[in-house]
Amino acid sequence: MAFEDLGLILLYVLFLWLPGGLLGTLAGLRGWTLAAVAPLLTYAVAGLAGPWSDGLGLSWSVLTFLGWFVVFAALAFVVRRFAGAGLVSARLWPWRAQAGVVACVAAAAVVSVYAIGHGMGGLSTIPQDWDAAWHANSVRWIADTGEGGLYAPSALNWYESATGVFYPNAYHLVAAMVYQVSGASVVAVLNAQTVLIPVLLALSVVALVRRFAGRAVVAGAAALLVVATGSVYDMLWRGPLLPFATGVALTPVAVVLVLDFLDTRAEHGLRAAVRPGFVLAVAGAGLICVHSSTAFGVVLFVLPVLAVRWWRDSGRLVGEAAALVVAGVAVGVLASVELLGAGGSGSSVPPVDWKADLTAGQAVGELLTWQHAQPFPQWWLAILLVVGLATFRKLGELRWLLAVAFAFGALFVAAAAYDTWWANDITRPWWNDRWRLIALTAIPLCVIAAHGLGEAQRALAALAAKARIPSGRLAAAVGAVVVLGLCTGGLYVGRNEERMGYNTGDGLTVSSGELAGYAELARIVPPGERVLNDRDDGSVWMYALDGVRPVAGHYDGTLTGPDAKLLAERFNRYDTDESVRAAVRRLHVGYVIVGRGFIRSWSKRAPGLTRLDDVDVLEQVYRNPDVTIYKINSDPELG
Helix, strand or coil: CCHHHHHHHHHHHHHHHHHHHHHHHHCCCCHHHHHHHHHHHHHHHHHHHHHHHHHCCCCCCHHHHHHHHHHHHHHHHHHHHHHCCCCCCCCCCCHHHHHHHHHHHHHHHHHHHHHHHHHHCCCCCCCCCHHHHHHHHHHHHHHHHCCCCCCHHHHHCCCCCCCCCCCCCHHHHHHHHHHHHHCCCHHHHHHHHHCCHHHHHHHHHHHHHHHCCCCHHHHHHHHHHHCCCHHHHHHHHCCCCHHHHHHHHHCHHHHHHHHHHHHHHHHHCHHHHHHHHHHHHHHHHHHHHHCCCHHHHHHHHHHHHHHHHHHHCHHHHHHHHHHHHHHHHHHHHHCHHHHHHHHHHHHHCCCCCCCCCCCHHHHHHHHHHCCCCCCCCCHHHHHHHHHHHHCHHHHHHHCCHHHHHHHHHHHHHHHHHCCCHHHHHHCHHHCCCHHHHHHHHHHHHHHHHHHHHHHHHHHHHHHHHHCCCCCHHHHHHHHHHHHHHHHCHHHHHHHHHHHHCCCCCCCCCCCHHHHHHHHHHHHHCCCCCEEECCCCCCHHHHHHHHCCEECCCCCCCCCCCHHHHHHHHHHHHCCCCHHHHHHHHHHCEEEEEEECCCCCCCCCCCHHHCCHHHCCCEEEEEEECCEEEEEECCCHHHC
């Protein structure tokens, strides 16, 4: 990657960790919990403040964000003064172990940045799949218009709808600020955050292991394994599912915050619990602002912990359940706008049904051998998982993770192997998408596999002690990690780098010739006009890249308005059909563009955009091998 790519990544790190880190510090967070929760708190402030600002008529910008950050910081300060520190006591790892975990997280970051950045071919490479254009257009819309509402970016595609389409936008609000400050392209901004998603997950699992008094070697190994498994990267090339993947990466820290809240209440009383309750409420709302489906993922992560806790001490159940209800109400109040939008969207958008093309046995096999959508299993991860399961009793306070893995694994098998009504219903919160579910399953499985590596290290340490080797435990830990890296070829970095190249490259959907066409549109299209385009040929990118508004602003044609639909079906009848000419006037269409590539191999040209050379009113004003641009000359109302 170029030097400016690394600079942009560092700027994104600053935007994610600095505001949330300051807010978390004011609220009393420390150590690994602070490092893992800081980005979530940043997303929480942005995700809540964006729609609130829009409702108040405030334009979204860095200054707007800073104003709201001051409000949240003041609240954190007041809460801390009222409740006191009330920090839950926890055992610390020795300094050498801490340093080892830091080194593992740093190595995970290097692997993540290299596999993703190098696999894509640099941050300026356009992701060629479905969701990327939506995220890029949303970021630019917020930056250009200052509209931070939950329905605002949908005006680019669903402008004929009275309400627009809901989408949680914390991810886009933060990205819009990075875009405004950096001066980089929207594409580079998207990709700069993408390389950090596995790092967010690595920090989350370290904080999780740390909170449950796990061994440092397990925490460090878990950080390495989550950046080795292909299921994490599959969220980043397929789609890419950037807000969802960000929510997945931050989900484990919710368990840490729930336990901090309950344990502070138990150790220090109700007043002290206000502080972690405040953090839990803000962070919980932040997860919903990042992606609505995280609410379901958090429930499946937290329920096993609570079940174990209340089974051991049933006297806790009533009081702690009531406390969690209060915290849940606080989350609901903070994220009420997002929850109402998600509820309305869920009822108005038809469910998705991905074809189930595996048997149940094949699905289970892919889970246990880490072979989903891969030609060969990730054998070393499978071996560590077997060791981890065989020594499961030694996992200590983290044994509840097996229930989490089973729950998400069962949902994955249902989505991958069954095309029944019940399978579709139980997996609907994740769009019946097995790729999303296996990524969630991989998180607890990585910790269990890391425990397997920890047990191997324990055995090596015992042998070193018998041989009276100085610093035998440290040498065994370093040796185990080094062997893991060597056996996996650098944590499968080559394999994952290859995966990240699946949906990049010139011409899959958008080619260099088409990019030249969009740049030409930016030079010739007057402000306020739309360009008629085929929603399947990649031209939906013209706005994100060059600020030109298309008629079709996204690949998704669901809920398309009557005028846009009419033009897609019958524009080539412009000479003889008054209804077509009227639709052109209403939408202020002055130019037409037709590109070569398509988003899917089975896509076909929209009927209304065929045989355009036979339309008398069209003048061809630009052409290259990949794109043709026409100007509509006959209607004086279009200027």
